[in-house]
Amino acid sequence: MSAAERLTLDCNRLSVRELNTALCQAARDGVKVAELINPMARHNLGVAITDPIHLVYRGDVGYYAVSLSDQVTAEIHGSAGWGIGDNLIRGEIVVHGNAATAAAPSLRGGTVVVMGSVGPRSAIGLKAGQLVVGGDAGYMTGFFMQKGRLIICGDTGDALGDSMYQGAIYVGGRIQAIGSGCRFADIASAERDELYATL
Secondary structure (H helix, E strand, O other): OOOOHHEEEEEOOOHHHHHHHHHHHHHHHOOOOOEEEOOOOOOOOOOOOOOEEEEEEEOOOOOOOOOOOOOOEEEEEEEEEOOOOOOOOOEEEEOOOOOOEOOOOOEEEEEEEEOEOOOOOOOOOOOEEEEEEOOOOOOOOOOOOOOOOOOOOOOOOOOOOOOOOOOOOEEOOEOOOOOOOOOOOOOOHHHHHHHHOOO
């Protein structure tokens, strides 16, 4: 990959505004990969990007990383604060650690994968797309889901899927309790195959 196709930004040397301006411009210019070193759990890193780019975060990120974006893929080599991927339209985010409260809120498409566990109210207001959780999920995960898919490999807290309209939630571990508007259903074999293919 040529130098023009790859960008490295040191988060210690730039303000959040400068970082986001540089990332948006890089995506518009056709840079394929932008690597952010020393993110140090700063908030709002990599937001409002609407052109294709792959972001690589070398460390923990704070609130709302990779939010309000479209056509962005990202890998976070650490954990994420609240609201990772908020309102993602298309793309994929992989968090190699845990994610805090309200992971993947109001997704409109795309996929957010958290290898570890997620906090309460994750996938809140999910409209499309999917959240895949390798570990456990906190209480009220899937709250007010409207569409989309939520896959939890571990256990869940109380009020899973509370007030959901549509969508599907799959749980590999124990469910503490389902919320109002959520119900258990058998899984069809084709649906099971699709689920395994995703995992």
